Amino acid sequence: MFSRSYKLTGLGPLLSRSFTTTRSSFSNIGKSAIPISESVQCFTEEIPYEFCKTFRKGKSIYSLNRNIVVKGPKGSLKMAVPSFVSISQDNNYINVKVEDPEDRIQRSMWGTSRATIQNHVIGTTEGHIAIVKFVGTGFRAVIEDGEDGKKYVALRVGFPYIPKVPVPDGITVSCPNPTRLLVEGLDKQQVKLFAARIREFKKPEPYKGKGIYVDDEKITLKEKKIK
Structure with a gap:
């Protein structure tokens, strides 16, 4: 049982203190x-x-x-x-x-x-970096030069078409192997945002684990539903 203290008013008994005694803490x-x-x-x-x-x-x-x-x-x-x-x-x-x-x-x-x-x-x-990993049969990325002189990341992730994502200014993208992309830049927010845009095309699915992962992202695999 919790110890309670009441305060009598014209409207009846009211709880004068909360159940918790933990003080609010602030970030320093x-x-x-x-x-x-x-x-x-x-x-x-x-x-x-x-x-x-x-x-x-x-x-x-x-x-x-x-x-x-x-x-x-x-x-x-x-x-x-x-x-x-x-x-x-x-x-x-x-x-x-x-x-x-x-x-x-x-x-x-x-x-x-x-x-x-x-x-x-x-x-x-030092710069900021994001590692984009492609997991799945045939999943890969290719860096291409566009007609407008900009760089594009072409994604082959199981679609009947090939999505192409333009590389924004201030961001450098390299491809050490077909299943890895290195996104580098000065602004951490822009680096992570561009990696997240690529991930949106094929989020990791929970049954086979196929999809696009960013940095050390991990998911918990589920068992297949058997009827």
Whole structure:
């Protein structure tokens, strides 16, 4: 039996405390410093008002009026943030701060901004990679040159036609063997998004395990239904 304490009011007894005593915990990702090498630069720049994007949370509207720029040996990346997000550099570390850590919206943007900046630091120094694997008889991919000068990934995955996916700018795709694709780029989000687009054409099925897998993806096989 749980121990309960009641409070008498004009409407009758009400439960004054919840059954659980566990306190809500918050993520501390935003407080962690981001280590950088000497070849990486990180700074902010203002975005002109007419080019600012906005987003709404409840009744409040926030403007993304500041860019956080990360420059490294492989290139540079930008991230638009609201004015309450700021950065400071101390030796070889970057600290991300917000004006009011107790505010729910600012706290959520704090951790998100810090994680994205860290991904940009890794991307501009080492790059991000996604491995796309083709499992199934005859399943394979071929990189082709289009008439428009762009690269295309032709997928042979059991369809009566051959889907061709254009490779977006900033992404490099290589094919070490017919059943593997290496997707590389600076922006982690764009790299994983392109790999996910390829996976959409033939998701792994749970009976034979055939399909397109991304990175270390695994599925649990089911037994065939026997009538």
